[in-house]
Amino acid sequence: MRKIYVIDTNVLLHDPQAMFSFEDNEVVIPSVVLEEIDSKKRLADEIGRNARFVSRELDRLRENGHLHDGVALDNGGSLKVEMNHRRFVRVQELFGEMTNDNRILAVALNYHMEEQEREGGGCPVILVSKDVLVRVKADVLGIMTEDYLSDRAASPSDQYAGHLTLHVHPSVIDEFYTYRFLGINHLGLNVKLMPNEFVILRDELGTSKSALLKVSPDGHRLEPLHLSNDPVWGITARNAQQRMALELLLNDDIPLVTLSGRAGTGKTLLTLAAGLMKVEDEHKYKKLLIARPVVPMGKDIGYLPGEKEEKLRPWMQPIYDNLEFLFDTKKSGDLDKILMGLGSIQVEALTYIRGRSIPGQFIIIDEAQNLSKHEVKTIVSRVGENSKIVLLGDPEQIDHPYLDAMSNGLTYLIEQFKAEGISGHVTLEKGERSRLAQLAAERL
Structure with a gap:
């Protein structure tokens, strides 16, 4: 009708x-x-x-x-x-x-x-x-x-998490440890796996036997993780999903990484640590560019006093807090001196990187859940040769008046790129900031 x-x-x-x-x-x-x-x-x-x-x-x-x-x-x-x-x-x-x-x-x-x-x-x-x-x-x-639902990337129950747990016969786990890979068909399960998706195998008979694997970029087989659990700029993965995140962040063959999860799950800290290692230690990229959208809950940036750097500081303070932790600064002003001395770390509002072509950089876009589909397209399409871009966010915390958990740019990007071998995604679920922060995220 x-x-x-x-x-x-x-x-x-x-x-x-x-x-x-x-x-x-x-x-x-x-x-x-x-x-x-x-x-x-x-x-x-x-x-x-x-x-x-x-x-x-x-x-x-x-x-x-x-x-x-x-x-x-x-x-x-x-x-x-x-x-x-x-x-x-x-x-x-x-x-x-x-x-x-x-x-x-x-x-x-x-x-x-x-x-x-x-x-x-x-x-x-x-x-x-x-x-x-x-x-x-x-x-x-x-x-x-x-409600207008036509632009929703996925229903909440169908959101791509980037990892799943499968219960298999223990012989399958033994085969993996023997040959260091598994063909997708060897699982014997009717499960569609995406490129660079992580799989935790558990013994269906109830023993503690398990294995953590990653789907190959071509989607044909399961491989072991390439990285050990060694510290990255002093940061060690505290759970399996954080280890998955570091695997993607430190893989130079995956130029697009998306991480989602509640506050306190370690998205920003892990990404900054990986970026610093790639830029400062390995010199894989020329610069570490960190940006976040300015979505005001009060006065917009133009109304704040001072020069651009002074205006940006309140919006970028969560980034600076994480950098202070990574550099282990003791006094106020120490971080500014370190950043000025390095010259390879740039913190910007997202407004100031639109329209640029950005080659050879490790790019971090924080709070990406506040971006629309068009804005995400604009940003990702500007990534130049030999650059890596990481988008972080919590789809449950959106400040934009016309976006929700299913229609924001981060969720859209995750769904559109989940089948591509050049991208990887992990949804972080366990809070590691503190027990109080974890309870607050769950109950408030």
Whole structure:
């Protein structure tokens, strides 16, 4: 049955292609949405870019006819710009003043009432919004409502972790220790393994016999880890997943690494230690570039006093804290002297590395869960020859207003590259910062 989807502004600002994602159904954009899009198009960030893209697409669709009458889309559906919010009485009775959200609700309600009056009940009307309270209000009005899910990389239950545990006959484990590799088919299990995925083999008979292996880049066999558990810049892996992370971080044949996990699992510390070893000890890369997106919870960076370095310091302090630990500094100011003397470590806001081509560097992007799909594409596509890029983040801690655990750039990148032999991923699960930090991450 054909459906009518009324689209909220936040859906288009989150995914400017959203208007083409509803198959052969009717898409309705309330006129107030155009006003909100227009108010955002001068912004210099991702939201402004999306607003400008939506504006250009709507202008292009005008070539197919009048938008207020509805125009056909290539997917068999149609799109219409609707001003039908004049019957505002019912919404006003429940929610008061005519805010932009309430105008959008009025459009959806009027469509719903008109369809209900048709013979046979008409078409279902569904309001699509990423705003939880708008969806709650729609439910109060009796309107069907949905979150926008078309751009989600994977459902929570299907997220790629980069490692799994398999229970096998002990003879399989013995065979691995004898020959130092296993063919994928030798497992005798119907399991699809990805390149560079880690596998923990455990004895199905219940003994303590086990083995930690990694899928080869071509995905054909299981191999032992190449690295011992020796300290890396004074840091030793405390659990199996941290050891997996170091295996990826120190492998020069894997130029793209993603690490996810809750606060305190060691993502940033392990990555900084690996980067320092590669840059300062092995001289594999010319520079260690560390960046994180500036997603403010208060005043933006432009409003803070001082020069660029002074403005960046509060945002980059978690990076500096980890560097102070690795360099074992004792006094305030010691780290700045060390960084100035080395000259090969650069800490930047992500804003300042966009548009650059970055060859021969070990690049760390922290808090990558606050990046959109487009921003991740922009960053990764700038990586030059002989560079390695590592993206870190916790998809459960997102500060961006239009992203969630399933639609952020980090999750998207993990899912898109999980089958590629040049990339590797590990989800770190065990907190190692302190017992208190682990309990806080689990219970708060």
